[in-house]
Amino acid sequence: MWLLIRTLLPLSILISGCSPASTDLLESAVKQAKFADNDPQHFEGRTPHRHDVHGIDVSKWNGAIDWIAVKRSGVAFAFIKATEGKDRLDPKFHTHWQGATDADLPHAAYHFYYFCSSAAEQADWFIRNVPKEANLLPPVLDVEWNHTSPTCRHRPPPETVKHEMKVFMDRIEAHYGRRPIIYTSVDFHRDNLVGAFPDHHFWVRAVAQHPEVVYPDRNWTFWQYTSTGIVPGIDGETDINVFAGSRQNWHSWVASVSR
Structure with missing residues (x-):
């Protein structure tokens, strides 16, 4: 299968629209997008531009x-930062949320986790600030080491990490009715998440090597492939991501998680 897809979607859905014969059509669709990358990587021939559903965070x-x-410009979805820890709200969250809503662009909020406050406190803070609305993408838990944080660089052991994540995600799922997506980075995944949470959709960061290389055996649904993207409507560089499947897969997936 030409996309080398690794997702939680059923195999019958993944195969649809992703045969070798469709490669030229999909690449043509991507080339019609008006966004670009200031520092493109080719990932040893497995370029993200072979995927036809791109989004931003x-x-x-x-x-x-x-x-x-x-x-x-061709952007199909957006992940919008909402909260950090137990008491920080991104000052642009509500503006971005309303803007994506007005543009009828599928979107979801994400929470940046701090290991210096409890999972329950952080889940309650997210719930307090993120609207409970229908027909949106699932909420996202962003877990990575906070190596540049001035207030919280704590690195608990893997079992503690996974326990806290589960507490947070269970509370979020109970409130919103959707199982959260997990966003993570290469080092955090290697230290804590190999083989963990197989029933969750993963959004992985991989800007130098393909996810197949740096997340072996990990099913992933979204891939953040650059932080130097150029998108009309946004000043300066921004993160760009791809969805693992075809455009047909995308519509099926959105319908399944929006119920």
């Missing part, structure tokens, strides 16, 4: 966003 650092222009 944004926070306060992206400033004001023209969401209509973003959608027109």
